[in-house]
Amino acid sequence: xxxxxxxxxxxxxxxxxxxxxxxxxxxxxxxxxxxxxxxxxxxxxxxxxxxxxxxxxxxxxxxxxxxxxxxxxxxxxxxxxxxxxxxxxxxxxxxxxxxxxxxxxxxxxxxxxxxxxxxxxxxxxxxxxxxxxxxxxxxxxxxxxxxxxxxxxxxxxxxxxxxxxxxxxxxxxxxxxxxxxxxxxxxxxxxxxxxxxxxxxxxxxxxxxxxxxxxxxxxxxxxxxxxx
Ligand code: ADP
Ligand code: ADP
Numbered sequence: 001x002x003x004x005x006x007x008x009x010x011x012x013x014x015x016x017x018x019x020x021x022x023x024x025x026x027x028x029x030x031x032x033x034x035x036x037x038x039x040x041x042x043x044x045x046x047x048x049x050x051x052x053x054x055x056x057x058x059x060x061x062x063x064x065x066x067x068x069x070x071x072x073x074x075x076x077x078x079x080x081x082x083x084x085x086x087x088x089x090x091x092x093x094x095x096x097x098x099x100x101x102x103x104x105x106x107x108x109x110x111x112x113x114x115x116x117x118x119x120x121x122x123x124x125x126x127x128x129x130x131x132x133x134x135x136x137x138x139x140x141x142x143x144x145x146x147x148x149x150x151x152x153x154x155x156x157x158x159x160x161x162x163x164x165x166x167x168x169x170x171x172x173x174x175x176x177x178x179x180x181x182x183x184x185x186x187x188x189x190x191x192x193x194x195x196x197x198x199x200x201x202x203x204x205x206x207x208x209x210x211x212x213x214x215x216x217x218x219x220x221x222x223x224x225x226x227x228x
Contacts, residue, residue: 047215
């Protein structure tokens, strides 16, 4: 059984002043198995973010359903970890507090929280930065923090929306290697949105190709992983 199942999902946005609604997504069917690394590739405006936001529970489909391990998604949940392009760390919290935020919400005791946070800071290469604030970090380091924050909660699936789109080329390569390493070692399931074909093909075990007007899946292409 699929870990994530998207079934006949559509999304239309009503027109602002009458007229035709925007059909952002035609019926979408997508299956993600445990330990897949899938990239969703397509041009700007093809509905990648809309699809990911629906899977994240941040937007509702006009029709259709999303299930995770058979449970219907009705809103955000700790079974999904999310990383966005623009840094969405809490600026008033330290790196460690950001990473531990979800654990605190879940009521995980402080000693255990500190242990998990330290482990994840180490895994993303930020040991020693626990007490820094987001504004003191480079873009790459902020995204390392965002990845650690998403994974510290032990989600079933990690969702990333153009997470490295605002980084310079060298930092982007480092971050791609970091994410691949985490995916391999920790046996995570990853769904990664990008409009960059090189990134999509480099990272994934399967590329889902979308086209625009209306947004739909045109092909699903298995690819070789970079580290066989
Ligand atoms: P992508 O992530 O592939 O660039 P999006 O999912 O952001 O594409 O957008 C898909 C389509 O839906 C676009 O035509 C966009 O203008 C439209 N759209 C997205 N969000 C909204 C919204 N909140 N209201 C109206 N139209 C939207
Ligand atoms: P990242 O390394 O997160 O991809 P940058 O390459 O922009 O981000 O790093 C900016 C600066 O921060 C670099 O000069 C580097 O020396 C420092 N830096 C980044 N990550 C670490 C780290 N894990 N430990 C120590 N210094 C770091």
